[in-house]
Amino acid sequence: xxxxxxxxRSGYLRKQCPLCKSYFWTLRHDQVYCxxxxxxxxxxxxxxxxxxxxxxxxxxxxxxxxxxxxRSHARIKRYPVVxxxxxxxxxxxASIYDFQPWVTSxxxxxxxxxxxxxxxxxxxxxxxxxxxSGRHLTGFxxxxxxxxxxxxxxxxxIDETTEYAxxxxxxxxxxxxxxxxxxxxxxxxxxxxxxxxxxxxxGLEVATLVFMHYETKEGKYVExxxxxxxxxxxxxxxxxxxxxxxxxxxxxxxxxxDRARQKLGVPEPPAEVMGKASIYFGQMDPxxxxxxxxxxxxxxxxxxxxxxxxxxxxxxxxLYVLADHSRTVSWMIADGVIPSNSGxxxxxxxxxxxxxxxxxxxxxxxxxxxxxxxxxxxxxADYPEVWAARDLILELVDLEERKYKxxxxxxxxxxxxxxxxxxxxxxxxxxxxxxxxxYDSFGLPPEIVADVAKTQGVEVKVPDDFYSRLxxxxxxxxxxxxxxxxxxAKVIDLPRTRELxxxxxxxxxxxxxxxxxxxxxxxxxxxxAFYAEGGGQPGDVGVLKYSGGAAKVVDVQRVGHxxxxxxxxxxxxxxxxxxxxxxxxxRYALMKMHTGTHVLIQSIRRVLGxxxxxxxxxxxxxxxxxxxxxxxxxxxxxxxxxxxxANSTVQANLPVYVKIMPRNEAEAKYGFILYQGGVVPAxxxxxxxxxxxxDPYDVQACGxxxxxxxxxxxxxxxxxxxxIADGVVRFIFTTGLHALSYIQELERQLGQAAQVSGGSxxxxxxxxxxxxxxxxxxxxxxxxxxxxxxxxxAQSLKAEQxxxxxxxxxxxxxxxxxxxVAEETTGKDKDxxxxxxxxxxxxxxxxxxxxxxxxxxxxxxxxxxxxxxTFAQGVYSxxxxxxxDALRKALS
RNA sequence: GGGCCGGUAGUCUAGCGGAAGGAUGCCCGCCUUGCACGCGGGUGAUCCCGGGUUCGAAUCCCGGCCGGUCCA
Numbered sequence: 001x002x003x004x005x006x007x008x009r010s011g012y013l014r015k016q017c018p019l020c021k022s023y024f025w026t027l028r029h030d031q032v033y034c035x036x037x038x039x040x041x042x043x044x045x046x047x048x049x050x051x052x053x054x055x056x057x058x059x060x061x062x063x064x065x066x067x068x069x070x071r072s073h074a075r076i077k078r079y080p081v082v083x084x085x086x087x088x089x090x091x092x093x094a095s096i097y098d099f100q101p102w103v104t105s106x107x108x109x110x111x112x113x114x115x116x117x118x119x120x121x122x123x124x125x126x127x128x129x130x131x132x133s134g135r136h137l138t139g140f141x142x143x144x145x146x147x148x149x150x151x152x153x154x155x156x157x158i159d160e161t162t163e164y165a166x167x168x169x170x171x172x173x174x175x176x177x178x179x180x181x182x183x184x185x186x187x188x189x190x191x192x193x194x195x196x197x198x199x200x201x202x203g204l205e206v207a208t209l210v211f212m213h214y215e216t217k218e219g220k221y222v223e224x225x226x227x228x229x230x231x232x233x234x235x236x237x238x239x240x241x242x243x244x245x246x247x248x249x250x251x252x253x254x255x256x257x258d259r260a261r262q263k264l265g266v267p268e269p270p271a272e273v274m275g276k277a278s279i280y281f282g283q284m285d286p287x288x289x290x291x292x293x294x295x296x297x298x299x300x301x302x303x304x305x306x307x308x309x310x311x312x313x314x315x316x317x318x319l320y321v322l323a324d325h326s327r328t329v330s331w332m333i334a335d336g337v338i339p340s341n342s343g344x345x346x347x348x349x350x351x352x353x354x355x356x357x358x359x360x361x362x363x364x365x366x367x368x369x370x371x372x373x374x375x376x377x378x379x380x381a382d383y384p385e386v387w388a389a390r391d392l393i394l395e396l397v398d399l400e401e402r403k404y405k406x407x408x409x410x411x412x413x414x415x416x417x418x419x420x421x422x423x424x425x426x427x428x429x430x431x432x433x434x435x436x437x438x439y440d441s442f443g444l445p446p447e448i449v450a451d452v453a454k455t456q457g458v459e460v461k462v463p464d465d466f467y468s469r470l471x472x473x474x475x476x477x478x479x480x481x482x483x484x485x486x487x488x489a490k491v492i493d494l495p496r497t498r499e500l501x502x503x504x505x506x507x508x509x510x511x512x513x514x515x516x517x518x519x520x521x522x523x524x525x526x527x528x529a530f531y532a533e534g535g536g537q538p539g540d541v542g543v544l545k546y547s548g549g550a551a552k553v554v555d556v557q558r559v560g561h562x563x564x565x566x567x568x569x570x571x572x573x574x575x576x577x578x579x580x581x582x583x584x585x586x587r588y589a590l591m592k593m594h595t596g597t598h599v600l601i602q603s604i605r606r607v608l609g610x611x612x613x614x615x616x617x618x619x620x621x622x623x624x625x626x627x628x629x630x631x632x633x634x635x636x637x638x639x640x641x642x643x644x645x646a647n648s649t650v651q652a653n654l655p656v657y658v659k660i661m662p663r664n665e666a667e668a669k670y671g672f673i674l675y676q677g678g679v680v681p682a683x684x685x686x687x688x689x690x691x692x693x694x695d696p697y698d699v700q701a702c703g704x705x706x707x708x709x710x711x712x713x714x715x716x717x718x719x720x721x722x723x724i725a726d727g728v729v730r731f732i733f734t735t736g737l738h739a740l741s742y743i744q745e746l747e748r749q750l751g752q753a754a755q756v757s758g759g760s761x762x763x764x765x766x767x768x769x770x771x772x773x774x775x776x777x778x779x780x781x782x783x784x785x786x787x788x789x790x791x792x793x794a795q796s797l798k799a800e801q802x803x804x805x806x807x808x809x810x811x812x813x814x815x816x817x818x819x820x821v822a823e824e825t826t827g828k829d830k831d832x833x834x835x836x837x838x839x840x841x842x843x844x845x846x847x848x849x850x851x852x853x854x855x856x857x858x859x860x861x862x863x864x865x866x867x868x869x870t871f872a873q874g875v876y877s878x879x880x881x882x883x884x885d886a887l888r889k890a891l892s
Numbered sequence: 893g894g895g896c897c898g899g900u901a902g903u904c905u906a907g908c909g910g911a912a913g914g915a916u917g918c919c920c921g922c923c924u925u926g927c928a929c930g931c932g933g934g935u936g937a938u939c940c941c942g943g944g945u946u947c948g949a950a951u952c953c954c955g956g957c958c959g960g961u962c963c964a
Contacts, residue, residue: 342963342964343964403960407960413904436962437896440961442898442960442962444961470962819911840947841948863947866948867910868910873910873947874948875947
């Protein structure tokens with residue numbers, strides 16, 4: 001039982017729902033059901049529970065935040081929707097995501113305690129229901145207050161949290177207490193769990209109050225030292241409740257929908273029908289009973305024609321999808337997501353394609369860019385950062401729309417091909433498996449396939465379970481856990497290795513003591529200057545010298561809190577004193593690469609735009625690579641500009657500072673742009689800053705070894721840019737002396753090319769062009785003469801009459817020429833059998849003579865080969881004369 | 893990161909073990925006041941690259957590269 005003082009004090013009763021068996025608290029003696037979907041229908045549509053003047057989402061959000069500020073919560077700025085501080089999810093799906101895992105695990109203190117926030121969140125789990133159910137959104141704001149209770153610092157818990165909710169809904173919003181139901185439930189997610197209240201008003205869940213205090217381990221609940229108040233108030237849901245509109249979309253996107261309807265000439269939906277449908281839709285799950293059946297059921301309940309209902313609904317649904325998805329996509333792009341075929345980018349593409357598909361199926365023809373631009377103007381006030389990314393959003397949407405149209409254009413051909421194939425196999429239409437294959441390989445949604453097939457006169461039935469079939473095809477494979485170099489258990493008792501490479505990145509040799517040797521090749525020291533692989537920088541190599549020998553260090557890895565040296569040769573004995581020497585030339589080159597990477601990504605960002613984020617990087621010699629998010633291959637001019645900017649930064653010889661900072665402080669000061677290299681798992685993070693405090697060029701969280709100043713990089717040379725995936729561009733570059741070698745190599749090749757082409761270095765291009773045109777000319781001439789020669793040969797060909805056929809034998813080594821001769825002769829004379837001999841190869845060309853019996857007889861005398869009706873080819877062994885005789889015999 | 897599909901004239905596409913075919917474009921001519929259409933002729937392809945199987949590979953197999961798409 002989950003109880004709260006405010007409920008008991010106010011006279012709430014605890015009851016059990018006869019349908020879902022949940023326990024709930026209510027003031028109404030006559031309330032039987034829990035008040036949640038699907039046990040009860042919505043009761044607020046057309047008649048909201050209060051007449052309170054809340055005119056916009058902005059106002060509601062502000063009232064919520066102020067309400068908690070007045071109750072001593074610190075207001076926190078919203079986090080990005082892209083969860084760059086986590087490696088387990090792409091997008092933020094709830095306000096608590098902002099604090100997982102570092103705060104929730106207790107490793108990092110929260111930015112304030114208690115705090116209040118309104119966090120834009122994205123959830124794609126119910127994406128198929130958006131636009132249809134009347135209440136599902138892919139993007140929403142979760143308004144939340146959080147309190148983190150530590151063993152030594154208590155903030156507040158169930159009683160206060162419930163009272164806040166009670167007061168917010170009753171006093172701030174003026175909802176009568178008897179309208180509010182608190183349903184008890186259990187919440188689980190992200191490895192944590194706890195009891196919770198679902199706050200319900202007239203059938204709509206408007207908030208969830210989670211009391212998180214368990215960790216889930218092997219299916220069991222383990223009490224956490226930290227007790228976290230995790231609440232979520234749905235901004236859009238509450239606004240809908242207050243407005244009582246037929247769907248949540250009408251409430252949230254009302255002004256936009258009006259303008260869109262006007263522009264597209266889509267009539268206002270009949271509010272009463274929409275409202276009723278929304279209520280019924282809320283109570284059924286179209287995935288389970290099937291969408292078509294759901295429509296029919298609803299039509300029946302409302303008392304209208306099913307076909308009519310569909311016609312009314314389809315364009316409205318399309319607009320709802322447009323409104324919801326376009327806001328979500330805008331959030332994503334503004335946060336640096338580039339639509340692509342993998343990663344978070346795929347999710348953005350998915351949403352854009354869903355919009356396009358729905359508009360098309362509803363028969364709405366309008367450029368998506370214009371519709372989205374219209375929406376952006378509505379979003380401007382609430383989301384200024386979205387407005388700032390307007391140009392990028394529109395460009396990317398336009399790009400996606402064009403790609404999608406391109407795909408649709410290919411649809412008739414693809415569908416026709418699939419139909420032909422199906423017919424060949426004896427099927428009259430496309431099977432569900434065919435549809436899945438078409439979607440998988442070409443991205444053609446089954447509805448569109450059905451549409452296209454119809455125009456080709458074939459009915460295709462789209463199965464209701466299409467998407468689960470698709471899922472089955474992509475059944476997950478077991479991911480094998482990454483094996484660590486050395487079993488953690490074998491080094492867990494050792495003290496943390498002292499990291500000399502951080503204390504002095506320029507240290508080349510050091511003295512240390514051998515603490516342990518595992519399996520004769522893994523050496524752990526008490527301290528080391530060998531950098532352990534991490535952050536895209538390879539581990540160092542070098543040597544460990546000790547009295548009586550030396551061992552080569554070939555790799556260095558972190559295992560837990562110690563650093564393991566992988567050695568070849570006789571390892572030093574445990575307890576020995578060693579002198580470690582690192583391969584400084586290599587290491588120094590890698591430092592140039594690493595600092596160079598930071599300079600480069602910032603230069604790319606400054607040239608191409610703020611949507612540039614690191615998508616991966618590997619430092620190596622002689623070349624390194626840096627993958628960034630960008631939607632097209634940069635032009636040679638852009639690359640040149642990036643190089644110029646990067647090298648002027650090198651020349652400016654900016655200082656490079658490394659600071660260890662508390663996570664919250666660093667995030668507050670620099671923002672999430674810190675996390676270019678991925679997740680940094682620590683309470684304190686290592687910040688690498690290039691340039692002075694007053695005007696830093698670049699700041700990143702990074703665990704690598706860096707130079708003291710950018711001048712040491714020497715030079716940054718981009719060698720190649722390539723698109724490794726949609727939305728990801730790879731820069732291959734080099735620095736320092738490796739860059740010099742590269743340039744020298746280019747020069748050497750240029751010199752050679754000049755020599756071969758007979759020009760000088762200054763005019764190689766001219767010389768090569770000349771060569772190419774000469775080659776072309778020669779080719780043309782060769783063709784002409786070959787043609788002439790073939791004609792000549794054809795004319796001088798002596799054919800002997802054999803039976804009713806003519807036989808000609810010619811010796812030719814050139815297959816192309818032989819073909820030409822054959823064209824000349826067999827085309828004119830249908831009775832001619834032309835035999836071309838070349839080496840031990842033999843070809844027979846005829847104009848119309850069946851070659852099969854000839855080949856058969858030739859095989860008997862050493863010929864191996866075959867061919868079509870009028871052509872044969874093969875090799876022979878033995879005497880030519882025998883062969884020709886056999887031929888004559890076969891012909892006559 | 894993984895699965896699926898594909899890569900043949902400038903562009904689109906057929907062929908899927910036996911002489912690389914069509915459409916469109918381009919060039920020339922005819923028709924026309926001119927353009928477009930129409931007609932006749934011509935031009936244009938290392939069948940993505942490398943290896944293997946075969947007498948013979950665009951076609952089958954293996955490995956790359958590139959593109960598309962779906963799923964994480």
